[in-house]
Amino acid sequence: MNQMKQTIGFGLHLPIIRFKGEADHSREQILSFAKKAEYLGYDYLGVNDHIVFRSTSWLDALTTLTAAAAITNKIKVGTSILNIVVRNPVVCAKALTGIDILSSGRLFAGVGPGSYKGDYDVCGIAFEDRWKRFDESLQILNLLWKREKAENKVNYNGNYYKFEKVVVTPRTFQRPHPPILIGSWGSSRPGLRRVAKYGDGWMASAYNITPDKFKEKWKMLLSYRKDMGRDTTRFTNYLVSMFGYIDNNNENIHKMVKDILSPALVRPADELERLLLFGSVNECIKKVKAFLEAGVNSVHFWPVNNYIEQIEIFSKEIISSFR
Numbered sequence: 001m002n003q004m005k006q007t008i009g010f011g012l013h014l015p016i017i018r019f020k021g022e023a024d025h026s027r028e029q030i031l032s033f034a035k036k037a038e039y040l041g042y043d044y045l046g047v048n049d050h051i052v053f054r055s056t057s058w059l060d061a062l063t064t065l066t067a068a069a070a071i072t073n074k075i076k077v078g079t080s081i082l083n084i085v086v087r088n089p090v091v092c093a094k095a096l097t098g099i100d101i102l103s104s105g106r107l108f109a110g111v112g113p114g115s116y117k118g119d120y121d122v123c124g125i126a127f128e129d130r131w132k133r134f135d136e137s138l139q140i141l142n143l144l145w146k147r148e149k150a151e152n153k154v155n156y157n158g159n160y161y162k163f164e165k166v167v168v169t170p171r172t173f174q175r176p177h178p179p180i181l182i183g184s185w186g187s188s189r190p191g192l193r194r195v196a197k198y199g200d201g202w203m204a205s206a207y208n209i210t211p212d213k214f215k216e217k218w219k220m221l222l223s224y225r226k227d228m229g230r231d232t233t234r235f236t237n238y239l240v241s242m243f244g245y246i247d248n249n250n251e252n253i254h255k256m257v258k259d260i261l262s263p264a265l266v267r268p269a270d271e272l273e274r275l276l277l278f279g280s281v282n283e284c285i286k287k288v289k290a291f292l293e294a295g296v297n298s299v300h301f302w303p304v305n306n307y308i309e310q311i312e313i314f315s316k317e318i319i320s321s322f323r
Helices: 027-040 061-070 089-102 117-123 127-145 189-198 211-227 250-265 269-275 281-294 307-322
Strands: 009-013 044-047 076-083 107-112 154-157 162-166 180-183 201-205 236-246 277-279 298-303
Touching (some): 009 076, 009 307, 027 061, 044 061, 076 089, 076 236, 117 127, 127 154, 180 189, 180 236, 189 211, 201 211, 211 236, 211 281, 250 269, 277 281
Parallel strands (some): 009 298, 180 201
Antiparallel strands (some): 154 162
């Protein structure tokens, strides 16, 4: 029975991680997933980003997203998140603009500084400078995307990035620009103020927040926006990295968390099972409902195995309960 009528969007993460024991990445795996996501009526399709991540194999985020955008027509495509510090903010603005144009304006741009030191080490950037660099990167992204005319020249004089009379063309397909969603665990007030100041919305990490904490931080974010004199009616949020596996067999659930996700994230299995969408259909509906009631606008599911089967189950059993 469809008893829950509040509005909530649903997205997916492209399976760009090769978890333990899986076959190698393939064109067919990514493209069939993207096509199926659009066919099933999901709202969003996103990619996460690491240059390196422990011993886990990752497909490149922007390359994969471009391929998915090319074979879909309606589903929104984006990053959740893209590390614009290690990749360089000007280069990222250029690449994301290209995807927005090639997707006919379907891009959402989730950005952040990442949390893995290894990404910084291989790119020759000091990990301890990431937040200061991220502030400058956000300023640059906004400057480049909020120009009134494409030919307008941009100057920037920061501690880490400096340039004069730069013209980055073409402009984005969307006007004034694609939504900029800022990734933050919500653990610090300065981090939330950064989201309120520079973003069009917040990307919260599902394995780093509970419904109660989300409600508290979302209320705080909206308060910051009001204090800054910024619009709150169109300010949005995405709950991303919602890993999961839906199964009525508890033994299978425990195995998926313990053998696949826990080693990849180096986090306790019981904590991940409690926070994320691991469990029966009814258990997962309750978890989504708790976040909906906390103020979440969209949930982005990331199955850890049997990808096509899982997104079909999620669509049929979970999404249908909210629409």
